[in-house]
Amino acid sequence: MKPTSVIDISGLRKGFGGKTVLDGIDLSVPACTVFALLGPNGAGKTTLINILSTLTAPDAGTARVAGYDVRSEKNAVKRSISLTGQFAAVDEGLTAEENLRMISRLCGLTKEEAVSRTRELLKQFDLETNAKKLVKTYSGGMRRRLDLAVSLVVERPILFLDEPTTGLDTISRRTLWNAVLDLKRRGVTIFLTTQYLEEAEQLADTIAVLAGGRIVALGTAAELKARVGLERIELRNEEDELIRSVPTDGSIEDIHRTLGELLPTVPPTIRIAITKPSMDDVFISLTATSAQTMTEKEGVSL
Numbered sequence: 001m002k003p004t005s006v007i008d009i010s011g012l013r014k015g016f017g018g019k020t021v022l023d024g025i026d027l028s029v030p031a032c033t034v035f036a037l038l039g040p041n042g043a044g045k046t047t048l049i050n051i052l053s054t055l056t057a058p059d060a061g062t063a064r065v066a067g068y069d070v071r072s073e074k075n076a077v078k079r080s081i082s083l084t085g086q087f088a089a090v091d092e093g094l095t096a097e098e099n100l101r102m103i104s105r106l107c108g109l110t111k112e113e114a115v116s117r118t119r120e121l122l123k124q125f126d127l128e129t130n131a132k133k134l135v136k137t138y139s140g141g142m143r144r145r146l147d148l149a150v151s152l153v154v155e156r157p158i159l160f161l162d163e164p165t166t167g168l169d170t171i172s173r174r175t176l177w178n179a180v181l182d183l184k185r186r187g188v189t190i191f192l193t194t195q196y197l198e199e200a201e202q203l204a205d206t207i208a209v210l211a212g213g214r215i216v217a218l219g220t221a222a223e224l225k226a227r228v229g230l231e232r233i234e235l236r237n238e239e240d241e242l243i244r245s246v247p248t249d250g251s252i253e254d255i256h257r258t259l260g261e262l263l264p265t266v267p268p269t270i271r272i273a274i275t276k277p278s279m280d281d282v283f284i285s286l287t288a289t290s291a292q293t294m295t296e297k298e299g300v301s302l
């Protein structure tokens with residue numbers, strides 16, 4: 001059975017001042033999954049999140065979020081989503097506790113509920129000891145954690161996180177990852193952007209790579225790696241120095257044949273490893289191809 005999708009995007013286009021940023025995006029995100037959007041700086045990730053959260057209108061195409069059209073049913077979309085933007089949006093002149101209580105009250109919680117929700121979130125994001133300090137005295141990572149806590153005051157069916165862990169240390173990043181996986185278990189769909197490929201690999205059920213205005217790759221981390229096909233047979237000497245590195249498709253036949261050719265040419269003490277591409281290799285390979293296509297396209301239109 002096909003899973004129900006909660007975000008459906010078709011032929012979406014957006015440009016600024018004659019410059020095309022999104023050049024026909026088609027995507028659908030299944031309910032209760034984590035979807036990660038990767039792409040180099042300026043690829044249009046924030047623009048896409050802004051369109052899906054009704055902050056920016058698309059030029060063409062359609063996008064439905066929780067079944068509602070982002071253009072004609074803005075309020076219904078807003079009621080279905082939470083958003084943590086790329087840049088902090090908390091009030092710097094208040095403390096973390098005051099910010100959380102204020103947002104809780106704005107979201108319709110009673111005074112008692114606001115107090116208890118604030119306490120839970122301060123604990124979850126390790127902000128308890130600094131809860132009564134003004135946000136303007138916070139470090140970048142503390143602000144980011146507060147920003148995330150604010151977006152989780154009320155649980156909505158869909159959560160957008162624009163680069164949620166940029167600037168966070170390893171422990172805070174893990175806290176956020178756990179929070180995301182916990183929300184997923186509770187049935188929330190999470191759409192996030194990230195610069196960290198490891199993050200996408202750890203968290204996401206589906207990864208999309210945005211480059212040159214289009215989705216250039218879509219799939220699980222393993223599928224993207226297989227598509228790039230950068231598996232290699234490596235031969236190292238006793239000092240662990242790489243002496244040969246040969247591409248392979250990973251099949252037994254290919255490994256058998258390649259080793260048959262290589263082994264008679266190397267000393268018997270050699271060590272063999274089969275390496276898979278890292279997500280960094282995958283990202284560079286996919287976005288480099290699309291950058292080339294974009295340059296060719298621009299060349300034609302000149």
Ligand SMILES: Nc1ncnc2c1ncn2[C@@H]1O[C@H](COP(=O)(O)OP(=O)(O)OP(=O)(O)O)[C@@H](O)[C@H]1O
Pocket residue numbers: 016017021039040041042043044045046047048086
């Ligand atoms: N309001 C705007 N007016 C004009 N240009 C804009 C506007 N918003 C975005 N852009 C341009 O659109 C392109 C995509 O920007 P966007 O912020 O969506 O990229 P991004 O993928 O989020 O990048 P980053 O990784 O740096 O956050 C950039 O070239 C940017 O300069």
Ligand SMILES: [Mg+2]
Pocket residue numbers: 045046047086162
């Ligand atoms: Mg951005």
